[in-house]
Amino acid sequence: MADFLALQMEPSTFCTLQCPTCPRTTFAGVWRNTHFPMEKLARVLPLAARSELVLLQGWGEPLCHPQIHEIIRRIQETGTRCTLTTNGCLLDETRGRAILEAGLSHLTVSVSGARPETHGQLRPPSDLYALMERIRRFRALSLTLQKPIRLTLSFLQQDTNLHELPEVISLARRYDLDDCLAINASYLPTPDHEKQCPTPGIRARWASLRALWTSITRSMAYTPASVQPEEKPVCANAPLRCFTIGADGSLSPCIFLQLPLKNPSPPHPPTAVMGNLFEEDFDTLWQGRPWRDFRTAFQIRQDFYEEVYAGIDNCSEGRRRLMEAPGMLATFFSEHPPPSPCQACAKMRGL
Secondary structure: OOOEOEEEEOOEOOOOOOOOOOHHHHOHHHEOOOEOOHHHHHHOHHHHHOEOEEEEOOOOOHHHOOOHHHHHHHHHOOOOEEEEEEOOOOOOHHHHHHHHHOOOOEEEEEEOOOOHHHHHHHOOOOOHHHHHHHHHHHHHHHHHOOOOOEEEEEEEEOOOOHHHHHHHHHHHHHOOOOEEEEEEOOOOOOHHHHOOOOOOOHHHHHHHHHHHHHHHHOOOEEEOOOOOOOOOOOOOOOOOOEEEEOOOOEEEOOHHHOOOEOOOOOOOOOOOOOEEOOOOOHHHHHHOHHHHHHHHHHHHHHHHHHHHHOOOOOOHHHHHHHHHHHHHHHHHHHHOOOOHHHOOOHHHHOO
């Protein structure tokens, strides 16, 4: 078994868009634009070899990096799987050919609407129809080159676009993508960001049911995202076996905890940078007290959660334990909170 479930590497903090949901827009005045330096890639490769998956994704657009194809090629050579998430704006034939020939096996394209006006408002200045045409051409190119690749359409669902979720699934089918997934706008560092988080209720449930029905009738694989908050023992970013390397070498348990800001002044989002890969030994940092204490806080919660649900059978005793479990977990979680930088994060509420 690999040492790590996933390594997330940030190729670039530059971007082509100005999305209102992105901290890049909110903190534009103190944002540090940089590309991952190629001369430092050798420090990442041994860690890639120890990971089941390498995610090329961060606060910027990965295709902005002028040598993204070379990054993909060298990561693929370690024997791990490599996936990349893009806004698709730079996915022209030249870049498409380069990343296909480099061996990329999975590309996720992110959208914020199924209608041009919605997507354009939430991802200015992106053009949805032009984006989907680039995806169509990329798929055709992969077939021509005989370089099979999995294509996923990712929908960033917010309160203002949730009603378009079923249409997004239809869009994925129309352009021959392999699957579709919904994710919440869950990085909420300011009150304005909090307004973008989907609100639970009848409207959200109706959109979810319509999306499920559309995925069945259109034969499209679909992964939903819950908008109903429920405290989790460990967030979906899985900090027990995952970590992030920023474009500047910063090491963190989660991309949410390392914004590339220049001398940020309060108020600014919580951070948990454990060190810098360019200057320090990874294993020393991983086993060091700050990172170990961070993981321990989650491990205690995870262990108790598994203990509560272990061995529950379909009988009267099992039903009693199931009914008592939420209260037991709520009490334990209140007494054993996650690390302080994570306590206000929507991911801890399953969003």
